[in-house]
Amino acid sequence: xxxxxxxxxxxxxxxxxxxxxxxxxxxxxxxxxxxxxxxxxxxxxxxxxxxxxxxxxxxxxxxxxxxxxxxxxxxxxxxxxxxxxxxxxxxxxxxxxxxxxxxxxxxxxxxxxxxxxxxxxxxxxxxxxxxxxxxxxxxxxxxxxxxxxxxxxxxxxxxxxxxxxxxxxxxxxxxxxxxxxxxxxxxxxxxxxxxxxxxxxxxxxxxxxxxxxxxxxxxxxxxxxxxxxxxxxxxxxxxxxxxxxxxxxxxxxxxxxxxxxxxxxxxxxxxxxxxxxxxxxxxxxxx
Numbered sequence: 001x002x003x004x005x006x007x008x009x010x011x012x013x014x015x016x017x018x019x020x021x022x023x024x025x026x027x028x029x030x031x032x033x034x035x036x037x038x039x040x041x042x043x044x045x046x047x048x049x050x051x052x053x054x055x056x057x058x059x060x061x062x063x064x065x066x067x068x069x070x071x072x073x074x075x076x077x078x079x080x081x082x083x084x085x086x087x088x089x090x091x092x093x094x095x096x097x098x099x100x101x102x103x104x105x106x107x108x109x110x111x112x113x114x115x116x117x118x119x120x121x122x123x124x125x126x127x128x129x130x131x132x133x134x135x136x137x138x139x140x141x142x143x144x145x146x147x148x149x150x151x152x153x154x155x156x157x158x159x160x161x162x163x164x165x166x167x168x169x170x171x172x173x174x175x176x177x178x179x180x181x182x183x184x185x186x187x188x189x190x191x192x193x194x195x196x197x198x199x200x201x202x203x204x205x206x207x208x209x210x211x212x213x214x215x216x217x218x219x220x221x222x223x224x225x226x227x228x229x230x231x232x233x234x235x236x237x238x239x240x241x242x243x244x245x246x247x248x249x250x251x252x253x254x255x256x257x258x259x260x261x262x263x264x265x266x267x268x269x270x271x272x273x274x275x276x277x278x279x280x281x282x283x284x285x286x287x
Contacts, residue, residue: 083109086243237253
């Protein structure tokens with residue numbers, strides 16, 4: 001039968017979700033899915049037996065090409081690169097049930113450290129349960145090699161991951177303590193809510209000044225955020241609780257616009273992800 005726009009549109013949200021996990025960019029994900037649509041319209045009847053599987057294969061191959069070219073572009077990026085983030089109001093306890101199926105910034109940061117092949121294999125198999133045979137078709141390799149890419153990606157992600165095991169209520173509690181300590185400038189109170197090996201990553205994209213390298217360690221991170229909060233640039237800035245890719249965070253509005261997401265494990269903050277690049281802030285109209 002001829003290509004069906006209705007059938008494709010039913011798959012589009014799923015495809016964008018797949019592509020976003022691979023690319024960390026909504027705009028790039030949408031472009032890839034649109035290209036998948038164009039290829040779908042040109043496909044013959046004999047090419048497609050399982051529409052979703054066929055579309056995921058095409059989308060995965062397109063993402064692989066983008067990842068290979070993006071690696072060069074991101075090496076020339078000003079400062080640290082963080083993925084685009086979704087910023088939604090934090091509506092309290094009801095928010096957890098209502099939040100979208102979003103991917104935490106910490107996971108996307110870890111995925112950035114993988115090779116394009118490892119990232120595609122890991123996302124397709126572990127996040128979307130795509131069989132290794134189909135993953136191999138995406139990568140243009142054998143099933144055994146596809147398994148190796150996924151295994152190496154899984155191992156690298158585990159070794160380089162930032163610990164995060166708290167539910168949303170615990171994230172909110174720890175984040176509130178962090179904000180109170182930063183507002184008061186109490187470094188001792190800050191040390192109580194920061195893990196010893198906490199890491200802070202900021203992305204200004206060259207649009208605003210911020211740390212160009214990750215800041216590691218409770219003392220350095222504490223002093224960094226106290227310095228920001230009590231600096232002149234924060235005059236007139238309004239802070240609101242928000243969900244950043246589905247986890248607890250802060251939205252800053254006013255002269256400085258940005259989002260801060262956190263990861264929390266064992267009652268302490270293990271990671272802080274500060275997105276200040278205006279082109280990477282996907283902000284709800286309700287904020």
